[in-house]
Amino acid sequence: MPNHPALPLPITDAERAELGTLTRAGTTEQRIATRARIVLRAADGLANERIAAELGVSKMTVLLWRDRFEQERLAGLRDAPRPGRVPVYDRAARDHVIALTLSEPPAGMTHWSTRRLAREVAMSETTVWRIWHSANLKPHRTETFKYSRDPDLVAKVRDVVGLYLAPPERAIVLSVDEKTGIQAIDRTAPMLPMKPGQVERHTHDYKRNGTTCLFAALEVGTGRVTGQTRARHTGDDFLAFLRQVEDAYPAGELHVVLDNVSTHKTPAVQNWLAARPRITFHFTPTSASWMNQIETWFGILSRQAIRRGAFRSVKELVARIDAFTAQWNAGASPFAWVKSADEILAKAVRKRPAISESGH
Secondary structure, three states: OOOOOOOOOOOOHHHHHHHHHHHHOOOOOHHHHHHHHHHHHHHOOOOHHHHHHHHOOOHHHHHHHHHHHHHHHHHHHOOOOOOOOOOOOOHHHHHHHHHHHOOOOOOOOOOOOHHHHHHHHOOOHHHHHHHHHHOOOOOOOOOOOOOOOOOOHHHHHHHHHHHHHOOOOOOEEEEEEEEEEEEEEEEOOOOEOOEOOEOOEOOOOEEEEEEEEEEEEEEOOOOOEEEEEEOOOOHHHHHHHHHHHHHHOOOOOEEEEEOOOHHHOOHHHHHHHHOOOOEEEEEOOOOOHHHOOHHHHHHHHHHHHHOOOOOOOHHHHHHHHHHHHHHHHHOOOOOOOOOOHHHHHHHHOOOOOOOOOOOO
């Protein structure tokens, strides 16, 4: 390494400005900022020993970055890319693992495991996992799907999404459905509460103490919920709930989003609807009840109030549902619908696979 005399290091005004920016910017890596300070002090004619003492580095470091700047200018202050660790498998081996993963597994198995595939290709399980990770392959996971075959799919999607995103002026939009067969389950022993280092625990076995059905209407604009529990979910039960909804919203247009179950379309319900022109039903497409916002609320109710509960009777279960609904309404806020009709239809009408099987 040559020993530089205490002569100013020649730099341009543009380079000096860029070096100054590097030393001041809060996002600059510390080692880059130090190198920039070395060059600036060298450009001011400071001796190498003095630069080293001021910046707390060795004289050899000062000489290194003076030389690097003279040879490569500003680009020389960056670290050269390192080659990294050489893979123990080549591209052909990686492609072979991916091809096998996407092929049929051995007879008697539904999917490849890292252990079985590692034995097949004579690699370690860790290597197989890394290849899967790099290709975003997850053979252990599966998801379900179902295409709607509703002939009025497009019209229904645009109708329901239009109500969510741009409801009629001064109209109220309600999302209505029923959650059937909610079980009043009690554990065979009292739950053990959570404590430091220990999660809440309960027995794996339980006793069923009856069921109830919950009819609910979510006001899309506010998030408030009107609910009614009943022993069954017949057309008459649904009609009784509709009368409660009518009493809760006695004036103005009501637009009600529902799914296509038969209890929503009985002659008694249709006659009741025909006598009330201010109320309009809007049906979601078949196999698309997820478009009904009340389903989101049902999921929250299950997770936060029912699933981990213990109920000695249906009466206790109903009281819990009523208490949760009242608490929800006290701080209710609407769900934000973010998907446009076009975005939903782009996925809903995509080409169906040649073979479709339901997973169990």
